[in-house]
Amino acid sequence: METIYRKSLLYKSGLGLYCINHVQGCSHGCRYPCYAYMMAKSYGKTIGYADWCQPRLVANAEALLAKELAHKKVKPSTIHLCLSTDPFMTGYDEIIDMSLRLIALINSFDIACSVLTKGRFPSALADMSRFSTENRYTISLISLDEDFRIKWEPGATPYAERIAALKYLHEHGLKTQVHMEPYPTPNLIRQDLSLILDEIGFVDHIFFGGWNYNNLVKEFGQYRSFYSEQQNKIRQFCEDRNIQYAF
Numbered sequence: 001m002e003t004i005y006r007k008s009l010l011y012k013s014g015l016g017l018y019c020i021n022h023v024q025g026c027s028h029g030c031r032y033p034c035y036a037y038m039m040a041k042s043y044g045k046t047i048g049y050a051d052w053c054q055p056r057l058v059a060n061a062e063a064l065l066a067k068e069l070a071h072k073k074v075k076p077s078t079i080h081l082c083l084s085t086d087p088f089m090t091g092y093d094e095i096i097d098m099s100l101r102l103i104a105l106i107n108s109f110d111i112a113c114s115v116l117t118k119g120r121f122p123s124a125l126a127d128m129s130r131f132s133t134e135n136r137y138t139i140s141l142i143s144l145d146e147d148f149r150i151k152w153e154p155g156a157t158p159y160a161e162r163i164a165a166l167k168y169l170h171e172h173g174l175k176t177q178v179h180m181e182p183y184p185t186p187n188l189i190r191q192d193l194s195l196i197l198d199e200i201g202f203v204d205h206i207f208f209g210g211w212n213y214n215n216l217v218k219e220f221g222q223y224r225s226f227y228s229e230q231q232n233k234i235r236q237f238c239e240d241r242n243i244q245y246a247f
């Protein structure tokens, strides 16, 4: 795959999180649209959607991060992967291998990772001799319907495979989460949130957020009451099972 070189990797985002993005672009090609894609386009880092979907690996990411972490006087407690790409991009073994090496490197400095993907978490992450048990593993999940995924997250991993990979990590005692955002209103898909929750009842934390990227949800007149009902369902589900949640 094509590679690029960067001068720095670790940064503190506007959200206050320390992050790394060791890939430019993302083949998952989400069409909500993807905020990272819109930013890259407005800053001239990509010429369009097809270009964005051709990821470029930062070839010097490992050496760069090792140097940055070694020189950091006050080390962050957690580093997030990733805000503007996907560390476990579906079908890209080089990216997946690099992400595993970077997580191991971060953990070797006694820093935990929070990792977010619409891909499949590798089972290798359950190797506790290599990876910290303090890491948090999150999948993004807003439906179980594969026709919906193909329309809105065309390059991402099928939902059932995402959940199965996360469950494997949970069964090995690791911290797991679901990021349920941007959750669609019924004019985008009619679905029962309870069925999705039933599939992810093993996780430690659920974050729920609406579809705030454009006006599509407002075409569904009762979107405020719809979101409020879904939040009530999540609250009840999580409190019954002692799962943490946030909106």
Ligand code: SF4
Binding pocket: 026, 027, 028, 029, 030, 034, 035, 036, 037, 083, 084, 085, 086, 118, 156
């Ligand atoms: S997986 Fe994330 S970074 Fe990749 S296209 Fe989708 S929203 Fe954007």
